[in-house]
Amino acid sequence: MALLEIENLRVAYPTSEGEAVAVDRVSLHIDEGENLGLVGESGCGKSTIAKAILGILQEGARVQGSIRYDGRELLGLSSSELRRIRWRDIALIPQNAMNGFDPVYTIEKQLDEAIAAHASMPPEARNKRVADLFAAVGLPADRLKSYAHQFSGGMRQRAMIAMALVLNPKLILADEPTTGLDVIVQDQILERMAEIHAQSKNAMLLISHDMALVSENCDRIAVMYAGRIVETGDAYELLSSPSHPYTLGLVNAFPAAGDSEGALISIAGSPPSLIDPPAGCRFHPRCPFASARCANESPALIEVSAGHFAACHYTDQAPRFRAVARNPVTWRPAAT
Numbered sequence: 001m002a003l004l005e006i007e008n009l010r011v012a013y014p015t016s017e018g019e020a021v022a023v024d025r026v027s028l029h030i031d032e033g034e035n036l037g038l039v040g041e042s043g044c045g046k047s048t049i050a051k052a053i054l055g056i057l058q059e060g061a062r063v064q065g066s067i068r069y070d071g072r073e074l075l076g077l078s079s080s081e082l083r084r085i086r087w088r089d090i091a092l093i094p095q096n097a098m099n100g101f102d103p104v105y106t107i108e109k110q111l112d113e114a115i116a117a118h119a120s121m122p123p124e125a126r127n128k129r130v131a132d133l134f135a136a137v138g139l140p141a142d143r144l145k146s147y148a149h150q151f152s153g154g155m156r157q158r159a160m161i162a163m164a165l166v167l168n169p170k171l172i173l174a175d176e177p178t179t180g181l182d183v184i185v186q187d188q189i190l191e192r193m194a195e196i197h198a199q200s201k202n203a204m205l206l207i208s209h210d211m212a213l214v215s216e217n218c219d220r221i222a223v224m225y226a227g228r229i230v231e232t233g234d235a236y237e238l239l240s241s242p243s244h245p246y247t248l249g250l251v252n253a254f255p256a257a258g259d260s261e262g263a264l265i266s267i268a269g270s271p272p273s274l275i276d277p278p279a280g281c282r283f284h285p286r287c288p289f290a291s292a293r294c295a296n297e298s299p300a301l302i303e304v305s306a307g308h309f310a311a312c313h314y315t316d317q318a319p320r321f322r323a324v325a326r327n328p329v330t331w332r333p334a335a336t
Contacts, residue, residue, distance in 0.1 A: 003171060003203050004030040004053070009065035011048050011057065020274045022048040024227040025065075030171065033201040037214025037235065039250065040224035041271050046207045047095075050173045053205075054092060055082040069171070088118045091164035093157075095176040100160050101148035107159050108144040114166045133162040138192055154185035161193060165200070172204045178213070190217055212254040215239050220307075223247045226272050226282040229301065233308030243310035243318040245287045248325040265325075268333045281312070288330045289314065289321055 011023040022045040030036045038046050051057045053067055055074065067074045069090060074082070086092075094100050101110060111130045115121055121129070131141055137158040148156055157177065164172055174193070178186040194217065197204065208214050214221055215235055222232040223246065231244040242248050252265035269286040272278055278285055284294040293313055301309040304318070314321070324330050 001032055002029040003032045003034075003070060004028075004205075005066070005068040006049070006053075007066040007068075009049065009052060009067065010063070011045070011052055012062045013058070014060055014062070015275065018275045019062075021227055021277075022274055023052065026224075026227075026229055028222055028229065028232070030203050030205060032170070033203055034220065035197065035204045035206060035218040037206045037208065037218035037221040038224060039208055039211055039214050039221060041209055043271060043274075044224045045227045045274075046224055047175050050092065050175050050205065050207060053173060054086055054090060055079075084118070087114055087164075087169065088167045089169050090171045090173065091167070091169040093160055093164045093172060093174040093177045095179050100163070101156070103148055106145045106147055107151075111163055111166050114163060118167055129166070130162075133165055134159075136165070136192075136196060137162045138188070153181055154189065157181065157185075157189055158192065161189070161196075165196065165202075168200060168202070170202055172202055173207070174204055175207045176209070177206075186213075193217075210254070211239075211250045215254075223250065226277055227274055228282065228311070230283065230312075231308075231310040232301075233305075237305065237308050241305075241308075241318070242322065243304045243308070243315045244283075244312045245289050245321060245325070246283045247310075248321060249286075249331065252325060252331075265328045265331055268331055288325075289317075 006026060006028045009023050009026045010021065012019045012021045026049065028036070038049065040046055048057070052063060053074065055077065057063065063075060065075070069085070101107065108130055111133065112126050115126045115129060130144065134141055134144060139155060139158050139162070151159060178189055181189070206214055206218055218235050220233065221235045221238050223230050223244065225246050231238060231242065231247045238247065239251060242251055249267040267286055272282055272285065280296045281287070281290070281294045281299055284290040287294065297313070299311045299313045301311045302315060304310050304315045
């Protein structure tokens with residue numbers, strides 16, 4: 001059963017140069033207990049989707065479409081109604097944990113206040129809940145009364161995970177939760193999150209630019225480019241049989257562990273402007289397989305296999321594309 005359903009979501013920001021459409025007709029769903037990975041380059045609209053779900057978009061944002069949580073429409077709810085949903089039902093693990101805590105209060109105080117604001121629980125029970133959460137994320141109990149600036153980056157991120165779990169929400173939005181941390185700490189935090197997920201069975205939207213990270217931690221993956229979903233499906237199938245050229249490029253950029261060849265193949269160019277995106281397929285200026293049709297006609301998401309969708313005019317040629325895409329020369333821009 002779908003816990004979260006997003007249909008035709010459009011989020012635009014007015015700018016001095018025109019309207020920037022950060023999210024353009026995006027549809028997604030997350031089932032109860034499922035981990036969905038949302039992957040793509042920086043600036044493609046991933047974080048905007050998380051903010052739209054929570055109702056914390058910057059002032060002036062224009063939002064259309066539908067976001068339903070547990071059957072309830074979130075768009076159009078009042079600020080007070082959204083506040084009741086945040087933390088209790090849907091929680092956020094932000095990119096920068098330092099900015100997620102008030103510097104003048106201890107971590108313990110802030111976790112306690114989050115519980116008191118949303119649940120009827122006596123102080124003794126709240127204290128136990130906070131201590132149990134610290135233990136769950138691998139933080140020592142003697143650091144409960146510390147301030148955020150007294151924690152290392154990894155400890156702050158663990159504390160933010162504890163904050164997200166404080167009311168045992170059904171859905172967690174993890175927005176680049178390991179950004180800026182070294183690979184050892186990243187692995188520790190992701191391992192801890194996996195353990196907690198196994199126990200609580202909460203659902204998660206894991207937002208990242210790292211295809212390897214989402215492949216290891218998610219049941220399904222949605223690939224986003226320039227405000228749109230270009231491919232989505234079961235994690236194993238999407239990675240083993242990508243059907244959109246952009247997904248091919250992302251997979252090439254993160255070779256499988258143990259690959260002795262080890263060469264990374266980058267995608268030439270950069271994502272387009274969200275104010276004036278190219279006509280047709282938005283990836284066509286960077287796509288080595290693009291045709292005139294790609295430059296003029298926007299492809300729809302079509303089902304290439306059960307539950308696996310891709311927005312490309314040439315999904316029938318995906319096996320050939322996959323073979324050719326392994327050659328770095330394929331991705332070099334043509335000489336002019």
